[in-house]
Amino acid sequence: MSVLLRAQGLAKRFGAVTALFPLDLELEAGRTLAVLGPNGAGKSTLLRLLAGLARPSTGALEIDAAARSRAERRRAIGLVGHASFLYPMLTTRENLVLAARLHGLDAPGERAERALAEEELLGVADRRAGALSRGLAQRVAIARALLHAPRLVLLDEPWTGLDARAAERLTRRLAALPSAGRALVIVSHDLGRVAGLAARALVLVRGRAGWLAAEALHSEAALAPAYAACVEQLEGAA
């Protein structure tokens, strides 16, 4: 199993406030990592560090060892954030074509068409992104994030705002994503959704990290108490 992500002593400070204390992390291909924790714990900060949107204050981050520059490293990453990252004045198709061109993909038009078909979005292909519902926008966001076949897929609270059917659909999609060349990191506070998907879980409380045992992730029933215990322990340490 190849290691896709390796972080050593990764930390982020904003002025005098530490948002993330030094963290070590390794993720192999085919695995899904869940990042759990209460609000304001530093989960989004961690994700943005991994995505390359923010620079760590200290520590080293290695994504795709072959990458020689920050720009190249970004090629390996696909991010689905809180917001949809879609341009409201452009249609769904145009947003995807834009993403394809930004990533320098060959035949951007075709790639976009294929993505639309895969995510079953052809019906809204010509609708302006600003007019899409939250659920549809989320699906387009995922299509956009996967367009360039990234090796590391990062998702920030992906189930927020989705109705039950859409949420189910998403869970199935995410379950199918990890493969020989790809790994997932999912930030969520929805323990139920995460329980079946992730093989490992990191809990963040006020910037401090704790790991959950693998057995805890087999079901929500096992996860909830393990999570609560971990949170309590981390709060005590802070």
Next chain:
Amino acid sequence: MTQSTSLPRLTAAALGVSALLWAFFVWRAPIDAMQGPIQKILYIHVPCVVGAYLGFFLTAGASGVYLWRRGERADRFAAAAAEVGVLFCTLVLLTGPIWAKGTWGRWWTWDLRLTLTLLLYLIYVSYLLLRSFTEGSERAARFSAVYAVVGVLLIPLNYWAIDLAGGRTVHPENLGRGSLGAGMGAPFALGMLTAVAAFAHLLVRRLEVGALRAERERLDAEALRREA
């Protein structure tokens, strides 16, 4: 913490000595034959120019270091140097026109040096406003650092531009050695020294304040965590 109180005392002492000597020599300096007593305001004006430009270059330098190494101390140094520098720059722009009105009869002209200093002042003010109004201290540090570096890189261009627009005429060019009358050398030299000493002292104090603020922020954040 205790270590930092000895440096301000040192700079304060240096400032005190320098200022006393300077004041003495200014008082004893002869009254300029052509310009009259108003000329003495130059003993403040010229040293302040030193402070203003010193601050600018220090800010730009510290900003460069920050962009390269992302050290918090470089950022705090840049902020402190900018605040002290803008103070000196304000004095330059206040004392200059007073002198100008007394000798040339006009408050302001668009001479090269005046315009350049005014631009410098505007860049200073923009830098400080940028720091205040950016959300997030790390972002503020980064943005203002970029601005300071860009600002300093453009000084030669500004110089060229204003020169092109014909601004070289009015401001006195008295940098030559023999151009100062007898008895005026000492106060000028001491003035420069005093300005540097004042700058250093204010900078050190301001850095102290910066460090204390950072410490308080850290303690606040900790307290917030513990009670939440």
Next chain:
Amino acid sequence: MSALLAILWKDLVSEWRSRDRLVAMGVFALLVVIVLYLAAPPGGGPEARAHVPGLLWVAWSFAGVLGLNRAFASELENEALSVLALAPVDRGFVFLGKALASFVLLLLVQAASALAFALAFDLDLRPVAGRLAGVAALGAAGLCTLGTLFSAIAVRTQYREVMLPLLLLPLLVPVLLGAVRATQALLLEGTLPWPALQLLLVTDGVFAIVSFLCFEVVLDE
């Protein structure tokens, strides 16, 4: 390179569909022309004409700043800026794409307002049209390069509309001085002064390089 073109295309198409920047800039420039016309009646002959180059650049630079202020506004909706920040290209190319889009829009407004100026002040621009366009373009380039860099910064500050002119104008002096001097010589004497052009070219070059390099840092969170 494809990223640059993609961004340029996106900005221009978005602009075409909403037309908000273009209309705002155009109306503003027109207003400036009207106000200046009322303030300085054109019957005055050579004396009134002498002010036209400066007035022209007042209209153009304010319209430019207005447009630049909105350059990144659309990126904030849905956090679309992250898409640009995530692109696996040197972020300098993102800068170029945005700057070029602003440049194109400004050129259009410059052309329209030059026409309005010529009508209002009874000027015959035909003999100098080509060279005037060149000077206008050089000035616009300076404005749009540094302006795009600072717009990206200003858009994430508290008083973004005020912040951009505050940051930009002191540093824009070389561009404005060079451009006004060149326009002056062009309109009043029919010549193009090489020193002013030199200043413009060098300044534009410096602005472009500096902005290109700084954009990587600016586009971080």
